[in-house]
Amino acid sequence: MPAPVLCQSCGAGRAALRRPKTGRALCRACFVAAFEAEVHGTIVSARLFQPGETVAVGASGGKDSTVLAHLLRLLNERHGYGLRLLLLSIDEGIAGYRDDSLEAVRRNRGRLGLPLHVLSYQELYGWSMDRIARHVGPKNNCTFCGVFRRQALDRGAALLGADKIATGHNADDVAETVLMNFLRGDVGRLRRCAGILTGGEGTLPRCKPLKHAYEKEIVLYAYFQGLDYFSTECVYAPNAYRGHTRTLLKDLEAVRPSAVADLVHSGERLAVREDVRMPTQGICQRCGYLSSQPLCKACVLLEGLNRGLPRLGIGKPSRLQKALTGAEKPEAGFQEDSEQSSNAVRTIDF
């Protein structure tokens, strides 16, 4: 490059980066200021928080949650949101991944000066992810982990007396989810997944303050602010379906940089036909958690694990649901049935 590019915002500083979101060259200070102003803008315009609330920040130790915790603390002081912030971590029990990332969370806690609480799958469910993975095999691990974590966050936050949960989902995550739910034909989720503030009656509301932040920009921000985070992919992730959509999104972004925002826009504007039957949200008969079925997914999965039939909750749920709810007294027919199906699965697997 012959001449240094000047920042297109202040016109004075030397540009340090080209923003993925707008394609503009900015200097470091302008980028950091713009990024913070944008997240603040999102929080204000979407009215994510009310003064006096206690907010549990889901902290995994990864880039998104690290930046989120940093930003929320910063903006809370700068703009006087009047929030009480907590860090909440879930320990799934994945050796070589979560133990290291939790280390990163602990390091950050010192820096941020926020209280940290760690809840583990072992305590909540009696199963660690490593043990689950040994039982389930190489596929569907993320199904277990995702379902359990969602509930674990809720339970943890309720335990701490929080009013809201803030998660580090970024624009790329939302775009991926939109794509994924479309590919799976999950209209119920398709409608919800693009929302910035979800939940309400029954469960704690959750919000995604970084919903409009590009993943790349989050990394850039962390890089410029010298934030320390843990960046190793989960050992079980490579087999996940999400990986396909993630690759696609990267390819799309290469072709048209605004693809992420465009997808989020699409997701927000999707209109589901009125005559399409939607799953009705009810409450799990066993644990009282929000569920569209008589039993929530976590309970079904857990039941499968405890019965030694780990694949019980994978796939079509309706028949199992019926059998499980009717079967506080175990049904002989059902037992055989599931035994057969798990046998069948096994023969295919090996």
Add this chain to the structure above:
Amino acid sequence: MKCKEGPPVLIIRVGDAFCKACFKDYFVHKFRATLGKNRCIFPGEKVLLAFSGGPASSAMVRQVQEGLSRDAAKKLRFKPGIVFVDEGAVCGQDLGKRREVHSQVEMILRATGFPFHLVHLEEVFDLPGSILRSISHNATDDSQSYKEAVDGFIRRQQQQQSERTGDSLPGQLSELSVRCPPGKEAVEVPGPLSVSHTAELTHLFRAVKTLTAKEELLQTLRNHLILHVARTNGYTKVMMGDSCTRVAVKLLANLCLGRGAFLAGDTGFSDSRHGDVLVLRPMREYSAKEIAFYNRLFGVPAVFTPSLDTKVRGAALHRSSPPVPAAQIQRPCSPPPPAPGRPPHYPLISFLYKLQSEFPATISTVYRTGEKLGTTPRDAGGDAEPERCLLCLCHLDTSVVDGSSLQSTLLSEELCRKPPPSAGSGCCGGAPNETGCCRSSPTAGAVPSQAVLFPLLCYSCRLTVKDMTCLEPLPPYVHSEAERRQRRAAMKQEIQEFLLEDDLPAS
């Protein structure tokens, strides 16, 4: 599968082998069932078939032929015509090649016996601005009137038949000729190409920077032209040959292009955005594979026309005519080979085909997800009917909702382009939203800048326009309609305080 006698020749679904005759029945039945289910083509109505030369639209034309040649009760009752849009100019074909394609297409279309219209894409430069208006059409309650119309038609037909009893074949023939006279006036072959228009067209497409935007623009212009042919010739329905595979690709592509709000209109069976002319997609239940098999087994001719990307470097999200995975089928009785490796510059198509080979339900699931979508915008900003996009005629989806992606994008753009110190004397101070007055001042003349056009466009068409280096080369009808809308908006602004109701039907 059905007859349990004939030798099986192909397998569409696992376990269902078809013999040739049964496959034909299955294929023909599907077409009629799709039309029958939706009951929107009235008897005697003029229907324009959009023919591209590709497999799906060729199969569609054949289905209509089949339907009209059948006897009595099951006969299709509309009057078809065919339109072919020659896009050679933007696809890098020279005149000789274009003429060749032309005569090929003409031969195929002549063989159908239907009236047809061959038009050049260049003709968009002569379109009237009214193409960009949705002409309201007092849609009477369909189910009732449909039945009446059908009954009336049958009665009339019976009368005619009783009048000339006996010679059924000539009678039928004469009826046919009344319906679609194969004389000269029924066939519209374009006059000599205006060279200047060709130059304008290539200039226009050269001003578009990305292949994705080119695809979008081409599709938009093509649709306008087809609509124009339909309107000037009295067709009230247009049939497009989108197959199920194509619909799935389009769904995902449009999702990625920010057209989430319009998916139902863009891919659904019927699309009423133009008001008077309804766009139908009767082929949307056939997979590309079925169509390829049908065309091969029953000798449906197709024409190869290069598309925008042929011999072009670059990448697009998708292309308007995705390649058919089973296009080159060697032995019809073996299942078609998996999707051939696509060049890497169609992320969406290669993604979908790859996923399909791993999870065979992918395409049909995407298709069915699309079925569940509707057109009503979730958060229609106003109380009145929202305005329509200048280019795609969908209801604008650009109301800035709090906490939305659009709002955030606008904020990001604004933060990144603070007024440089040289232009410090901004007249509008810090008013950032929409088209600030100091931004549009340099190009206040006849040349519309992006800022002027933007408020008239939907989210996705804005992206397309953003990818253009200049807007000048857009066809005149776009500019004239844009100006008209601006004048109307200004007028409305002026009298705003006296208006009691907000929704005056746009004339």
